[in-house]
Amino acid sequence: MAATIIRGSEIAQQIREDLKKETARLKARGVVPGLVTILVGQDPASMSYVSAKQKTAYDLGFYSLQDSLPEDIPESLLLERISQYNEDPRIHGILVQLPLPEHISEEKILYAIDPGKDVDGFHPVNVGRLMVGQADFLPCTPAGIQQLLIRSGVRIDGAEVVVVGRSNIVGKPIANMLLQKQEGANATVTVCHTGTRDIGFHTRRADILIVAAGKPRAITADMVKEGAVVIDVGVNRIGVSPEGKAQLCGDVDFEAVRQKAGAITPVPGGVGPMTITMLMVNTLKAARISAGLERKP
Numbered sequence: 001m002a003a004t005i006i007r008g009s010e011i012a013q014q015i016r017e018d019l020k021k022e023t024a025r026l027k028a029r030g031v032v033p034g035l036v037t038i039l040v041g042q043d044p045a046s047m048s049y050v051s052a053k054q055k056t057a058y059d060l061g062f063y064s065l066q067d068s069l070p071e072d073i074p075e076s077l078l079l080e081r082i083s084q085y086n087e088d089p090r091i092h093g094i095l096v097q098l099p100l101p102e103h104i105s106e107e108k109i110l111y112a113i114d115p116g117k118d119v120d121g122f123h124p125v126n127v128g129r130l131m132v133g134q135a136d137f138l139p140c141t142p143a144g145i146q147q148l149l150i151r152s153g154v155r156i157d158g159a160e161v162v163v164v165g166r167s168n169i170v171g172k173p174i175a176n177m178l179l180q181k182q183e184g185a186n187a188t189v190t191v192c193h194t195g196t197r198d199i200g201f202h203t204r205r206a207d208i209l210i211v212a213a214g215k216p217r218a219i220t221a222d223m224v225k226e227g228a229v230v231i232d233v234g235v236n237r238i239g240v241s242p243e244g245k246a247q248l249c250g251d252v253d254f255e256a257v258r259q260k261a262g263a264i265t266p267v268p269g270g271v272g273p274m275t276i277t278m279l280m281v282n283t284l285k286a287a288r289i290s291a292g293l294e295r296k297p
């Protein structure tokens, strides 16, 4: 069987059309969603992600601000910047691009962001809210994965989900989200990681296999059940094309696995565009909450 390709770029585009309309409605009531992206240093991949986020925010009609800071900025100054944005009423969402340089504690920085402006969903308050099924801001990549599944008509309720990877930004939150007793969730979830003895034993049981291993082509066809839905979160830069563009591959051996899977996401054009879109969903939500348009328990 040849798999259906789950086109994240198309689904992301549909959501963006809705966001654009919603942003225009909000603007008519005097509220302009505001997003600041903070980039420390000049890592080329980070620069390209941040500019993609900026462009998307701008296209939707958000107030969008890019704050580029030098690699050697002291942690104390970065913390000061963050508290400035915490107080700025034009800004509803603050994103500090990760990874940060060695001399800055990511933990300290993520704790410093006002949880009400934490559109990445990384602040411990938001992580805790997610765990109890009361999130305001779902982390963007997991939220994008859940939307891909729902909008592709994949049945999550009762499914065997296997997650490969246990990071705080993908593996742990997506496992938690799909486990919730909620619509678009209610799955049976297994989480595998580098310490798992026989990964294939687990992945072959998956109706839905979510791979965020950070290892190019780690998942081969023999590790996938016939007809499974495969979500590839990996973004590995494996080279540069003759035109000078980065060549990407996922954590799944796409060409082989697509022969066996029921549905699969490509890289690029799968989870990545959804991640950026969910950041916009969160920023719009933050703006609505701050304007008193959404209730908060």
Ligand SMILES: Nc1nc(=O)c2c([nH]1)NC[C@@H]1CN(c3ccc(C(=O)N[C@@H](CCC(=O)O)C(=O)O)cc3)C=[N+]21
Pocket (backbone or CB within 6 Å): 048, 049, 052, 095, 096, 097, 098, 099, 120, 140, 141, 235, 246, 248, 267, 268, 269, 270, 271, 272, 273, 275, 276
């Ligand atoms: N505070 C923070 N929040 C993040 O959400 C965050 C972060 N730091 N650090 C890095 C990761 C990575 N990430 C991606 C976003 C979009 C694509 C994306 O759009 N990828 C395109 C290809 C882009 C390309 O060509 O490089 C695609 O898959 O089609 C990929 C990766 C967000 N991250």
